[in-house]
Amino acid sequence: MSILHELRWRGAINQHTDEEGLLKLTQEKSIALYCGIDPSGDSMHVGHLIPFMILKRFQLAGHKPVILIGGGTGSIGDPSGRNSERPLQTMDTIMENAEKLSNQMRHLFEAGSEQSGIKLVNNYDWLSELSFLDFLRDFGKEFNVNTMLAKEVVASRLDTGISFTEFSYQIIQSVDFLHLYENEGVQLQIGGSDQWGNITAGLDLIRKKVGPDANAFGLTIPLLLKADGTKFGKSADGAIWLDPEKTTPYEFYQFWFNQDDRDVIKYLKYFTFLSKEEIDEFEKQVETEPHKRAAQIALAEEMTRFVHSQQALDEAISISQALFSGDIQNLTADQIASTFKDVPSSEAPKEERNIVEFLVDVTGIEPSRRQARQDITNGAIRIKGVQIKDTDYVISEADSFDGRFIIVRKGKKKYFLVHLK
Template sequence: MTPFDSPAGSFQPRSTITRTLVERGYINQVTDLPGVDRAFAGGIVPIYAGFDATADSLHVGHLVPIMALRRLQQAGHRPIVLIGGGTTRIGDPSFRSAARPMLSEDEIAANVAGIRKVFERLLTFGDGPTDAVMVNNADWLDKMAWIDMLRDVGKHFSVNRMLSFDSVRTRLEQQENLSFLEFNYMILQAVDFLELFRRTGCRIQLGGGDQWGNIIGGVDLLRRIEGQEVFGMTTPLLTTASGVKMGKTAAGAVWVNANRLSPYDYWQFWRNVEDADVVRFLKLFTDLPLDEIERLGRAEGAALNGVKERLANEATALAHGRHAAERAQQTARQAFGQGEAAAGLPTVELDAAQRTAGVVLVDLLVLAGLASSKSEARRAIAGRGVRIDGEVVDADGVVTIGGQPLRLSLGRKRHVVVK
């Protein structure tokens, strides 16, 4: 059911971008869809989404709101990317069973530098009216006096209401500790919205589905302090057709930065999505027109493999460039069709001691990122899913590397060169 399918059936969007966001599946919750549509139809709208610097790369689960910002910029609006250099020091407690690890200033700075790369690939930054801008909330949060914050902002927040939000209530019902530090996060995110409204005229905050309570807090704060109508919108938190959280695999998160995950492995993630997810992911994670996606979605049987390659190519091109996507596709075809290790595959280099003594196969599978644990590696070996240079290995043992690299494979689609 889309926001257009209300019982009254009376809402018809004035703005093309509103319909695009709905038809492609970017809207989960919105404070006032007709109001948002009026804003879009009235001219350039600054709209922001915030991202804490908890790691030096984003993963594919973060891409939904970023791609929504991309759609908005393509439609003539202005994306604002807020990097949480200040809020990262606290950690968002939303739907978490434990507090995030506390990071040092140097770690946060390194993470900020790392995640900037993702936005620079997907958005156009500059000084024009619809060019994206990037801000860091440390610029104002670090300067905020505690007493001033309590007096000017804290008085507008009801603890009773804050406790009622699902993200907080779930934590308390499970009797998990929620520190006073984390409890302040909602207020600080609202301050971000207030600050961006004053600095840039930002009228819409966009975030993932787990940010709804925080976003509502910001909308309410703007109404109380500035007397202005602003809006909040969330994108869906995606799971695959089988219920796995988007961006998670057995080996861990699917990172966007190449230093965390090779373009080849990134391509393989998209190539191996479930059949039921292909059309949905083409809408969300590629720039292909909807009519072309509809045509591709009619593919069945073996033809669907070609559609999955198209998804992998388009998604990888956005994150790593067209050349990297084409090379990943070529590498995959070489790896599946030839016995030798193909150039461009992810590589693991053994140290001198490992080359001399060899490496136990289960340890090598974990080291290569093909298994997340030794027990998982043993199950793969027992199931005859592990190959070395194309030959099935059905027993654990020590693997030695001679003068030539070998190709270690798990199943038919995951390969690593071991040197």
């Protein structure tokens, strides 16, 4: 199966400029292709992964991906997908973000390895050397304003207004494509569906500067929607980041594990490198044994391993199993800190207290001493995963995780975290 046929099967092609020509080119030789990301933040989230998963597939098929970190374009802001101007950031912030994104890319693509075929570039390196007059003479002359206004990304902003800075973004991105075509041999740009206008503008510029027979192509990936029609990439708590400090590997694992049966096969095709035969088998299991969630488990394992590591996956599975069984005694204090960071919490001194007073006065998980005694007697209260049925039990530092936290569980799912000080 050719790379384009595989992408078609995976539902990963939205638009292309010349499918027949690109198919022929990719079958004849190894090509260089690129995808870019602006350093508007210090981490990618799972929504950013979509085009880069396609880039990774080209890499595995023997092609040569170039990753462009937009230190230059990021300083002015891409107008796509918003109804207002992007706030400008300082160059120090942009460069710090660029370095962090570069490190994430190196991890995902193993850049620097002779076998990887990956190259990282920053468009600040060439855009910063371009004078304003050269920009207008060499490139501005090649763009018709009426054509630019017709591009969807600009047309969608005309009612609310768009600055000349963001209006010029498509020219600058076109300069990037031309630069990479001439200096890195890049013949294909890929991006999200919102990048179609910018990509085709770049192709037009290449043909004007190089010649009408320039062998360059564009390809976009569909907007990924969930079964309920909402945009993929966010949980109820917000974006799912690749940075483990922003979204822990456990949270990352759970995000994928909790995907809807209606979406999971689509995500296996988009995000994993499992074969067609393997995914077809998971599709059968979703239909016949959905309660086993085999497809969700595979998705969570593949993605956590790919984005983080096998060690991070093992830890995420260990935490998941501990929470499912309620047997949390063997979790570390650091695991407790990350796993229970969003549950209700309070602070308390490191001193011994009767469990009834502790539940009412320290945690507030019980509304009254009478209710606390009743729940304790009925076996509804667990401290550090251990069921406590004695109303005279004394809470001490021995019930904590490394002297830092005490975890109270009421019933099956209600947790409370006490920070000891």
